[in-house]
Amino acid sequence: QGQPVESGGGSVPAGGSLKLSCAASADLGSLSNVGWFRQAPGKEREAVAGIHIGAGATYYDNSVAGRFTVSQGDLKNTVSLQMNSLQPEDTGTYYCATGRSLFTHYRQEWSDRRSYDTWGQGTQVTVAS
Numbered sequence: 001q002g003q004p005v006e007s008g009g010g011s012v013p014a015g016g017s018l019k020l021s022c023a024a025s026a027d028l029g030s031l032s033n034v035g036w037f038r039q040a041p042g043k044e045r046e047a048v049a050g051i052h053i054g055a056g057a058t059y060y061d062n063s064v065a066g067r068f069t070v071s072q073g074d075l076k077n078t079v080s081l082q083m084n085s086l087q088p089e090d091t092g093t094y095y096c097a098t099g100r101s102l103f104t105h106y107r108q109e110w111s112d113r114r115s116y117d118t119w120g121q122g123t124q125v126t127v128a129s
Helices: 103-109
Strands: 005-007 010-013 018-023 032-039 046-052 057-060 068-072 078-083 092-100 123-128
Touching (some): 005 092, 018 092, 057 068
Parallel strands (some): 010 123
Antiparallel strands (some): 032 046, 046 057, 092 123
């Protein structure tokens, strides 16, 4: 399985919005899950959002809940991350990751990097204060 490909990063002022897209290299079936992670300079990679395709369930880190929305994209095998009310602390490289798991497992482990087996190269998001 090839790497997913992210797109849509850029630079925005605080309070602005961006929409990231993740194009998976394989079909996203009922056991598929897709996660969005971000990494700021000098910090560890952290989970921000995840979606289990079969269950249609979404998950968010507390730091982005209410501002970010993860959903299946308009194009087949894509997942989007709509980011609103962006703040400087949202700055970082955003990575898309894909995996396969039962929903009962994923709902507990969505933020664990081990729930994913393929990772994209990342897209940069910069929010100016």
